[in-house]
Amino acid sequence: MRVAINLLTDDPANPSGAHWFWTRVIPEMATRLTGDEQLHLLVSPASRTSHSDYGPGDYGQRVRHITFPWSNERRNLRTASEHLYAPLRLPLSGIDVFSTLMAPIVRPAPGLVVHFKTLHAYTAPGSVSPAARLYRRLSYPRTARVADAIIINSESLRHEVLHYLDVDPAKLHLIPEAVDHELFHPGDAADSAEQATHALRLRYGVTKPFVLFVSSLWPYKNCAGLLRAFAAAKRELGDRQLVIVGPGRDGPHAAELAALARELGIADDVVWVGGVPITETVLFYRAADVFVYPSFNETFGLPILEAMATGCPVVTSNISAMPETAGGAALLADPSDPEAIGQAILDACGPSADGLREKGLLRASEFSWARTAERTLDLYRAVHARRGGR
Incomplete structure (x- = not known):
């Protein structure tokens, strides 16, 4: 199984919460890969250095890069490349499952898993530029329709998705985010x-x-x-x-x-x-x-x-x-x-x-990135198994 993860939607100069999410989840998934499983990371020349230290000793075999021209420092060009270049490039790497935020116009891999992080285009429209808001409102319904699975991070988001989009509830998979306990802890000393x-x-x-x-x-x-x-x-x-x-x-x-x-x-x-x-x-x-x-x-x-x-x-x-x-x-x-x-x-x-x-x-203490990564990887495997049998 080869999974491509779209990391292009982050601006390398202004990393977002999505950047933090993936830099925690990808290493955890890499240590859990078995057999012929691989992760292929969609990066740009500007973002590659911030996604270069993942995986165990066989990193070069298990976690690889697929370089696209732009990430979110050039939003319009990045979006165009996702729609036009991904369907051409991902098949060359034999990608089985594509993990992304929005579905490209042409499906670039047999399996498609999307992460709905927010629905701010509907719930907080003022936080999104008019052009981005229009693009998302046009893309969300189609993405929900063609995705094999949709990852959400809360029951609240499930309610929003079902309210704003016509989507099969069975596609929604709740996988909470987590906290990095190696960084966020009270401290070792009393002072x-x-x-x-x-x-x-x-x-x-x-x-x-x-x-x-x-x-x-x-x-x-x-x-x-x-x-x-x-x-x-x-x-x-x-x-x-x-x-x-x-x-x-x-x-x-x-x-x-x-x-x-x-x-x-x-x-x-x-x-x-x-x-x-x-x-x-x-x-x-x-x-x-x-x-x-x-x-x-x-x-x-x-x-x-x-x-x-x-x-x-x-x-x-x-x-x-x-x-x-x-x-x-x-x-x-x-x-x-x-x-x-x-x-x-x-x-x-x-x-x-x-x-x-x-x-x-x-x-x-109930939330860990290891658990988030394990459940995400299991969902990729399930989508691959369903698509592989068709």
Whole structure:
């Protein structure tokens, strides 16, 4: 069985959550390959170096590259190559199963597995450019129709897929994402939080105890609601800062958030860190008094588990996939109600803190990339077996 995995949809200069997902899952799958099984990674010259260290000692045999001209740094050209070049190139490598986000116009392999990560073209259209939104709305229905299997990461996403698309429910396979426990853990030393705080003071100017938000600054992530909640609870929160970690991918919205902080009178208490390497976010989680994730829509909400795995109390929304991911180990609040978010923050910083830390560690331990990889590889095998018998 030869599986081709489409890694072209990530911009090498601005890696997304999908990049993190595959860099965790591919090595785990590589160690589980048997017989004549191989993984062929679709990369561009710009992205190849970030996908070059996978697999066990026989890496050269088990995990290989198929080079396409562009990845998402040239989105339109990348999309065209997926539709026009993939049906020509993949058969040359004898690909049996193609794993991708959108189905090419012509099927490039006998088996087709698609990963639906989000349906933001429908659920959060403002986070998607008009051209991308149109393309996705045209492509999703056809992709759902021709796919042999569709991987989703939550029951919430299953509900969205069935609501917006005409799809056979039997095609939907729930495979949750996971947390990297080698990176996200409370730390080996009792003073790990103090060490993290010292590092953040030196690197990013975080000088006080703080409430943490980690996410790209899209409107649906509801950083605006968090700013209002922080302002409402500021007196009871005492001498705490609000630390915002994440790139402002929507420039006008990022400017609106900064203006809102000034309007609310909390600008001096907000630290705009910007984007940081994912390996650095563990420092913020370890040092924070509470992590707040008040998004209006998530298909999984991986930062919830990352924070829990470090022993950080979590407050998140009571809608979409967030209660499902939190699994009873976070305080839930209405994301449209800043007063409710603020009260949950106060509870998480106070009487509920120890219980949330304990529950969060247990909840995060239920998710591993090894389990995600094993279930994904098993689905590839099942699709290959069905297609091979036709």
